[in-house]
Amino acid sequence: MIDKNINSSFIDIFPKDIREDFLFPLDSYRLFLEGLSLNPSIFFHNWSDINRQCIIDKYWKPNTKSDWKWSLTFPLFSLLENYINLNNNPIIIGFSGLPGSGKSTLGFWINSVARELSLDINVISLDDFYLPGEEMDIAMKGNPWNVPRGFPGSHSLDLLNQSLETFLNTGVLRSPTFDKSLRDGKGDRSGWCEFKPKVLILEGWFVGCEPISDISKIDDLDDEKFNFSLSQREKDYRFLIQDSLLDYCKIWEKFEKIWHLKSSRFDNTILWKSHQEEEMIKLKGCGLKGNNLTDFIRMIQTSIPQQSLSFIRSDTTVEINQYRRIDKLQTTAYHLDTL
Numbered sequence: 001m002i003d004k005n006i007n008s009s010f011i012d013i014f015p016k017d018i019r020e021d022f023l024f025p026l027d028s029y030r031l032f033l034e035g036l037s038l039n040p041s042i043f044f045h046n047w048s049d050i051n052r053q054c055i056i057d058k059y060w061k062p063n064t065k066s067d068w069k070w071s072l073t074f075p076l077f078s079l080l081e082n083y084i085n086l087n088n089n090p091i092i093i094g095f096s097g098l099p100g101s102g103k104s105t106l107g108f109w110i111n112s113v114a115r116e117l118s119l120d121i122n123v124i125s126l127d128d129f130y131l132p133g134e135e136m137d138i139a140m141k142g143n144p145w146n147v148p149r150g151f152p153g154s155h156s157l158d159l160l161n162q163s164l165e166t167f168l169n170t171g172v173l174r175s176p177t178f179d180k181s182l183r184d185g186k187g188d189r190s191g192w193c194e195f196k197p198k199v200l201i202l203e204g205w206f207v208g209c210e211p212i213s214d215i216s217k218i219d220d221l222d223d224e225k226f227n228f229s230l231s232q233r234e235k236d237y238r239f240l241i242q243d244s245l246l247d248y249c250k251i252w253e254k255f256e257k258i259w260h261l262k263s264s265r266f267d268n269t270i271l272w273k274s275h276q277e278e279e280m281i282k283l284k285g286c287g288l289k290g291n292n293l294t295d296f297i298r299m300i301q302t303s304i305p306q307q308s309l310s311f312i313r314s315d316t317t318v319e320i321n322q323y324r325r326i327d328k329l330q331t332t333a334y335h336l337d338t339l
Contacts, residue, residue, distance in 0.1 A: 010026070010027075010030045010040055011026065013040050013041055013044050014026075014040075014044060014070075017066070018066045018070055021065050021066035021067050022066070022067050022070075022071070022326075023067060023321075023325055023326060023327055024067075024071075024326065024327060024328060024329060028328070028329055029071060029329065032071065032075070032329040032330070032331055033075065035331040035332065035333055035334070036075055036078075036079060036316070036331055036334050037082075037333075037334045038075060038078055038079075043074070043075075043078060046078070047069075047070070047074045047078075052117075055113060055116045055117065056109075056113050058112075059108065059109045059112040059113060060109070061105060065325065067325060067326040068102075068324070068325075068326065071318070071326050071329055072106070072261075072318050072326060073106060073109060073110075076106075076110075076259065077110060077113065077114075079334065080093075080110070080114075080119070080121050080199050080201075081119065083198070083199045083256075084119060084120060084121070084198050084199060087198070089168070090167055090168055090171045090197070090198055090199070090200065091168075091198075091199055091200070091256040092164060092167070092168070092199075092200045092201075092202060092254050092255050092256060093199065093200070093201045093202070093255060093256060093257050093258070093259065094201075094202055094203075094207045094208055094252060094255040094257070094258040094259070095107075095123075095201050095202065095203040095204075095207060095258070095259045095260075095261070096203070096204065096205070096206070096207040096208045096209075096258065096259070096260045096261065096312050096314065097203070097205065097260070097261030097262070097263075098205055098261075098263050098266075098268070098269040098272065098300070098309065099205050099269055099272065099273045099276065099300055100269055100271075100272025100273040100274075100275060100276040101261050101263060101268075101269070101272055101320065101324065102261065102320075102324055103125075103203045103204075103205075103261060104125070104203075106123075106203075106261075107123035107124075107125070107201065107203055108123075110123050110201065111123050120196065120197045120198040120199065121197055121198070121199045121200075121201075122173070122195045122197040122199075122200055122201070123200075123201040123203060124173075124175050124195075124200065124201070124202055124203075125178075125202075125203055125204060126155065126160075126202060126203065126204030126205075126207060127178055127180070127204065128175055128176055128177050128178045129155045129156050129157075129159060129160040129163075129175070129176060129178075130149055130154055130155055130156070130178045130187065130189075131149075131154060131155065131156050132156075132188065132189050133182075133183055133186065133187070133188035133189070135156075136148065136149055136154060136186070136187070136188075137186075139153060139154055140154060143237060143299075144231060144233040144234045144237050145234075145295050145296070145298050145299035145302075145303065146295050147292075147295055147296050147299045148185070148186040148187065149180075149186070149187055150296065150299055150300070150303075151206075151241055151299060151303040151304070152206065152209075152241050152244035152245050152248055152303075152304070153240065153241060153244040156176075157247050157248065157251070159176070160251060161250060161251060163175055164200075164202075164251065164254050165254075167200060168254065171196055171197075171198070172194065172195075172196055173194065173195045173196070173197065173200060174192060174193075174194045175192065175193055175194075175195070176189050176191070176192055177189065177190050177191045177192065177193055178190065180280070181280065181285070185288060185292070202251075202255075205300070205309075206245075206248075206304055206308075206309060207252070207258070207312075208252055208255075208258045208260065208312040208313065208314060209245060209248070209304060209308045209309060209312060210245060210249055210252075210308060210313070211242040211243070211245040211246055211249075211308075212242065212305055212307065212308060215238060215239060215242055215305065230302060234302055234303075237303070238302075238303065238304075238305070241303055241304060245304075245308075257315040257316070257334075258312065258313070258314040258315055258316075259314060259315070259316045259317075259318070260312045260314035260316070260317045260318070261318055261320060262310065262312075262317050262318065262319045262320070263310075263319075263320060264319055264320065264321045264322070264327055265321075265322065266301070266306050266309070266310060267301070268320075268321070268322045269297070269300055269301070270297055270301075271322060272324075273293070273296065273297055273300065274293065274297075277289060277293055315331065315332050315334070316330070316331040316332070317329075317330045317331070
């Protein structure tokens with residue numbers, strides 16, 4: 001039974017203009033914050049501070065909703081701050097979400113605000129560990145979607161594993177950077193960077209995914225449920241991707257926690273990825289379009305079974321609808337000292 005006094009007090013903490021932007025019950029939000037070991041009063045005070053607001057407001061995209069700020073970004077950042085205060089050793093957080101869901105936007109905000117607040121936090125992308133151009137071409141040759149990159153098997157896993165292991169042991173991370181606009185949109189490495197964060201977030205569209213033992217049965221269900229009409233080449237290639245995922249699982253084992261920005265419908269990524277590539281074309285003059293975009297979206301939808309991508313064993317799950325508005329919040333107990 002919900003304590004009405006606690007609930008009333010909680011309502012008093014958060015102003016009406018914030019609460020009205022929430023699509024989920026307010027009590028769900030309270031339980032979410034408590035599950036993250038966040039004291040609602042202190043949490044609200046910290047993020048309402050005028051000095052902090054002056055910093056964080058510079059990095060929001062236009063028309064960013066309160067739900068995105070107060071139920072995803074601020075809680076996650078608060079935990080990152082808490083990790084810095086409570087842990088002496090470097091840690092890694094995994095962050096998973098379908099292409100176009102908002103991972104890169106969130107990562108840019110976190111990196112920017114952390115830098116302004118002099119906090120040792122960095123967000124990097126799994127995409128930065130894509131294979132170099134010529135190696136990528138060889139690895140991707142003959143894939144049924146004719147895409148230049150993207151699915152398990154297109155990353156330098158030995159390098160990623162070594163980089164993360166060195167980071168956990170020394171606190172120093174050396175990472176390549178990957179520019180998707182190079183080589184007429186096929187992409188290539190564009191340099192290297194070095195960080196010394198206390199907390200590292202690794203984001204990617206299939207971060208946390210695990211292989212499925214009965215892939216043949218899943219393929220039949222996908223045909224029936226989602227009407228994908230998987231070709232035999234796609235079915236055969238999915239076996240190779242499942243084998244690759246075994247190696248990626250060694251990376252996931254290095255995570256302290258996993259956050260999942262989950263789509264309410266798997267096909268939301270069609271719209272999201274299309275918008276993402278349109279923005280890249282505007283910004284860099286190059287991006288996926290036409291058949292290349294269609295092929296890439298097909299790869300997202302069929303290269304990994306939806307069961308793997310939708311049911312990642314995450315510690316925290318934030319579900320978003322097609323408009324990237326937050327519908328549901330769920331987390332396991334974090335057992336951190338209350339902020």
